[in-house]
Each structure stands twice: as structure tokens, then as C-alpha cells.
Amino acid sequence: xxxxxxxxxxxKRLITDLSMGLGLGFAGGYLFWYTxxxxxxxxxxxxxxxxxxxxx
Amino acid sequence: MSILRSLPRTLPRxxxxxxxxYASAASPSISVTSTRSNASxxxxxxxxxxxxxxxxxEQFEVYQQLEELQKRDWKELSVDEKKAxxxxxxxxxxxxxxxxxxxxxxxVFLYTAAAVAAAFGLFTFARSRAKGPAPTVTREYQEQMTxxxxxxxxxxxxxxxSEGYKGKGMVTL
Amino acid sequence: xxxxxxxxxxxxxxxxxxxxxIGFQDAGSPIAEGIQNLHNEIFFYLIVIFVGVGxxxxxxxxxxxxxxxxxxxxxxxxxxxxxxxxxxxxxxxLIAIAFPSFKLLYLxxxxxxxxxTIKVVGHQWYWSYEYSDFVNDDGESIEFDSYMLPExxxxxGQLRLLDVDNRVVVPVDTHIRFVVTGADVLHDFAxxxxxxxxxxxxxRLNQTSVFIKREGVFYGQCSExxxxxxxxxxxxxxxxxxxxxxxxxxxxx
Numbered sequence: 001x002x003x004x005x006x007x008x009x010x011x012k013r014l015i016t017d018l019s020m021g022l023g024l025g026f027a028g029g030y031l032f033w034y035t036x037x038x039x040x041x042x043x044x045x046x047x048x049x050x051x052x053x054x055x056x
Numbered sequence: 057m058s059i060l061r062s063l064p065r066t067l068p069r070x071x072x073x074x075x076x077x078y079a080s081a082a083s084p085s086i087s088v089t090s091t092r093s094n095a096s097x098x099x100x101x102x103x104x105x106x107x108x109x110x111x112x113x114e115q116f117e118v119y120q121q122l123e124e125l126q127k128r129d130w131k132e133l134s135v136d137e138k139k140a141x142x143x144x145x146x147x148x149x150x151x152x153x154x155x156x157x158x159x160x161x162x163x164v165f166l167y168t169a170a171a172v173a174a175a176f177g178l179f180t181f182a183r184s185r186a187k188g189p190a191p192t193v194t195r196e197y198q199e200q201m202t203x204x205x206x207x208x209x210x211x212x213x214x215x216x217x218s219e220g221y222k223g224k225g226m227v228t229l
Numbered sequence: 230x231x232x233x234x235x236x237x238x239x240x241x242x243x244x245x246x247x248x249x250x251i252g253f254q255d256a257g258s259p260i261a262e263g264i265q266n267l268h269n270e271i272f273f274y275l276i277v278i279f280v281g282v283g284x285x286x287x288x289x290x291x292x293x294x295x296x297x298x299x300x301x302x303x304x305x306x307x308x309x310x311x312x313x314x315x316x317x318x319x320x321x322x323l324i325a326i327a328f329p330s331f332k333l334l335y336l337x338x339x340x341x342x343x344x345x346t347i348k349v350v351g352h353q354w355y356w357s358y359e360y361s362d363f364v365n366d367d368g369e370s371i372e373f374d375s376y377m378l379p380e381x382x383x384x385x386g387q388l389r390l391l392d393v394d395n396r397v398v399v400p401v402d403t404h405i406r407f408v409v410t411g412a413d414v415l416h417d418f419a420x421x422x423x424x425x426x427x428x429x430x431x432x433r434l435n436q437t438s439v440f441i442k443r444e445g446v447f448y449g450q451c452s453e454x455x456x457x458x459x460x461x462x463x464x465x466x467x468x469x470x471x472x473x474x475x476x477x478x479x480x481x482x
Binding site: 190191192197200201202203204205208209210211212213214215216217218223224225226227228 | 246247248249254255256380383385386387388389422443444445446447448
Binding site: 009010013014017018020021022024025026028029030032033036037040041044048051 | 265
């Protein structure tokens with residue numbers, strides 16, 4: 001019996017890869033932002049708060 | 057409905073006539089055995105080894121011979137002839153000759169290692185003639201440097217002068 | 230022999246602010262903080278691009294290798310949709326990066342009326358500073374040269390290649406303008422923890438402004454090749470409280 005035409009394999013792979021790539025990329029980016037950048041800024045702000053309090 | 061059911065039986069024959077259902081095809085009188093009647097059989101016996109030694113005209117002769125042979129039923133060819141045909145068409149000679157001769161990987165590795173060793177030797181020689189380390193490169197001096205930086209409140213947010221600093225400061229030795 | 234070996238394997242003797250440091254020094258001015266924030270913002274997009282491209286590359290390597298590539302035709306000359314995608318996406322990423330970048334750039338350019346001006350002149354191979362806002366009774370302004378401390382003159386604990394004999398003393402929490410120039414060849418007045426880097430070109434006055442948020446000593450080095458001792462003309466800016474600054478001014482006479 002005839003089988004269905006095999007089309008769209010490349011397109012499916014493209015959509016999968018682009019979504020996974022960009023998705024994981026943004027996930028990694030946000031991970032960096034919240035686990036590295038925010039603590040650095042927080043530490044800096046805390047230091048200056050203490051510094052200003054000590055000066056006053 | 058009946059047509060559909062009969063199709064599977066006929067389809068393989070239509071799709072691969074040369075290989076699969078030969079026995080049931082139009083000429084059942086040809087027997088499927090190999091033949092050794094060919095006079096050139098000895099010459100083709102070890103064509104892989106002797107190819108290089110043959111001059112160009114002889115190589116061409118062998119090629120033409122094999123072309124003639126292959127016009128017939130392939131199942132009639134002897135094993136030697138089949139091997140020769142494959143070698144002439146797909147063997148590692150002419151355009152398919154390997155770009156790197158055998159045993160080249162080891163040579164590349166050895167020469168590279170020798171070059172690295174020579175560079176290292178040159179480096180050793182050059183460094184041996186250098187001044188020694190500065191007087192600041194001692195553990196004691198580095199600890200004093202850490203104290204000095206602390207007294208100047210350097211890097212107070214996340215460095216030597218910060219609260220609860222657990223790193224080694226300027227000490228590397 | 231052992232010493233030779235140790236010299237071979239640790240041939241770099243750095244007195245850098247914190248050995249093996251690869252990150253920023255702690256910021257001492259709002260510009261330095263802005264630079265560090267911008268760096269992290271761009272790093273976010275860097276991770277997006279790195280992971281994205283790495284994933285696609287890995288997928289191609291794994292799924293489209295010689296033996297199991299499902300692509301049968303050899304010559305694909307164009308695919309308009311995918312080409313549009315991979316042109317528009319980087320454009321969007323670049324625009325997203327441009328927003329914080331331009332914001333910082335224009336913030337840095339803003340003219341905040343400074344409270345004092347310090348003139349910096351780069352020579353081969355030392356710096357000279359002039360505080361012309363403060364003149365003594367004879368009408369002379371404060372001027373001095375700043376040389377790197379030679380190794381033989383180092384006292385215990387001082388930073389080799391960074392400490393100088395006369396530091397640039399400035400008060401905290403004041404807007405300071407640095408007007409820089411070069412006397413002979415190009416130099417560069419740089420101090421990373423204050424976010425300062427400005428070329429000193431002979432025959433030209435460049436200006437930059439600094440606002441130092443905390444007391445301390447901030448080191449920097451000449452950042453434009455200027456001859457044999459280009460690496461040996463450091464900058465040390467000491468930020469002190471206003472009282473100490475005024476008493477320093479008095480002592481300079």
C-alpha cells in the first residue's frame with residue numbers, strides 16, 4: 001500500500017533546533033543574570049549602604 | 057480490493073528486477089554458475105598487486121577486457137574477475153590513491169614532538185639567562201602586600217579588604 | 230636546578246591587584262559601576278548566542294554526519310525563510326545590546342559641572358599633575374611629578390610597579406575634571422577601578438570627569454605605548470575625606 005510522502009524532515013529539525021538553541025540560550029542567559037549579576041550588584045549596594053551608615 | 061491484494065506480490069519484481077526475482081523471469085534456461093572458460097583468468101588473478109607494475113597500455117587492455125566481461129551476465133564472472141573489476145573501478149589507484157602514505161601519522165607525531173622539544177629547549181636556554189625573581193616574590197613580602205592593600209581599603213566590596221574575605225590575598229607562593 | 234625549574238614554570242611575576250584576577254576590580258565611581266553593569270548585560274546576550282550556536286552546531290555534527298545525513302540533494306542554493314530568520318535575529322540581539330550601551334555612553338558624556346580641575350601631563354616616563362584651582366600666597370599652583378618607585382626603594386609591602394612617590398590626592402564625593410595631555414608622545418591616563426581611560430595626545434587637551442564614591446587608593450597604568458618604560462609609569466589616585474584633603478593642600482604650600 002502506498003506510504004505517505006516523506007516531507008518536512010529538514011523543516012522539523014530546523015524548528016526543533018532553533019527553538020532548543022534559542023530557548024536554552026535564553027535560559028542560560030537568565031540563569032547567569034540571576035545567579036551571577038544580581039548577587040554582584042546586591043553585594044555592591046550592601047557595601048555602600050554600610051559605608052554611608054558608618055560615615056554618618 | 058483484489059487488485060490491492062495482488063499488488064504486494066508483483067511489486068518486488070517491478071522494483072528490483074535485476075536482483076531479486078531473477079529465477080522467475082523470462083529466461084530460465086541460463087544457469088547460475090560461475091565459469092572458468094575465460095583465457096584471461098590467470099592474468100586477472102592478482103591484479104591488485106600487479107597493477108602498479110603494468111604500463112599504461114596494458115592497464116587499458118585489462119580495463120577493456122573487464123568491460124567486455126561485464127557486458128555479460130554478472131553471475132558468470134569468476135571471483136577473480138569480480139575482484140579485478142572492483143579494483144579497476146574503485147581501487148586505491150589514480151584519483152583514489154590515498155593522499156597520505158601508510159605510517160604517516162606516526163611520522164607526523166614524531167616530528168611535531170621533536171619541534172615542541174626544540175622549542176622547549178630554546179625556551180629553557182633563554183629563561184636560564186634571565187634575572188631571578190624580584191625581591192617582592194616571597195611569601196613574606198606578599199603577606200605584607202596584602203596587609204598594605206587592606207590598610208589602603210583596596211577592593212573593599214569583594215576583594216582583600218572586604219568583610220569576611222576568605223581568599224589568599226596576594227599570596228601565591 | 231629546582232630554582233631553574235620553578236623559574237621555567239612560573240615565568241610571570243605579576244603584582245596585579247589580586248593574583249590571577251580575571252574579573253573587574255571593585256568599582257569606585259559610578260562610571261565603573263556602569264561599565265560593569267553593561268558588561269553583564271552584554272554577557273547575557275553572549276550566553277544566548279553561544280548556547281544557541283553551539284546547540285545548532287552540535288545538532289548538525291551529530292545528525293548530519295557523512296554516514297547518516299538525511300539530506301539527499303547536494304546543492305541547496307537558497308532557503309528564503311531561514312535566511313530571513315538568521316538575519317533578523319542577530320539584528321534584534323544587536324538592537325537589544327545597543328540600548329544599555331548607548332545609555333551608558335551618553336551618561337558618561339554628560340557635562341556635570343565639576344568642583345575642581347586637575348591637569349595631567351604625561352611625559353616619558355612619568356606623570357606630572359597640576360592643581361591650578363588652589364594657589365598659594367605667591368600665586369603658584371600645586372605642581373608635582375609622579376615617578377614609579379624603583380625596586381630598590383620599595384618599603385615592606387608596597388606594590389612593585391604600581392606605587393609612586395607622589396600620589397594624586399583627591400577628595401571623595403566631589404566632581405573632579407581631569408584635563409590631560411601629553412608632553413612628548415602619546416600616553417593614556419587609565420584607572421580601571423574608577424572607569425577612567427583617556428588618551429593623552431601631545432598638542433591636544435582631553436577632558437574626563439570622575440566622581441569617587443569611597444576612600445581608598447586606586448591604581449592604574451599608562452595605557453598607550455610610549456617607549457621603553459611604558460610599563461613603568463603607573464598612576465595612583467588617593468581619595469581622602471574632605472578634611473584630610475584640605476590639610477594636604479595646606480601642606481603642599
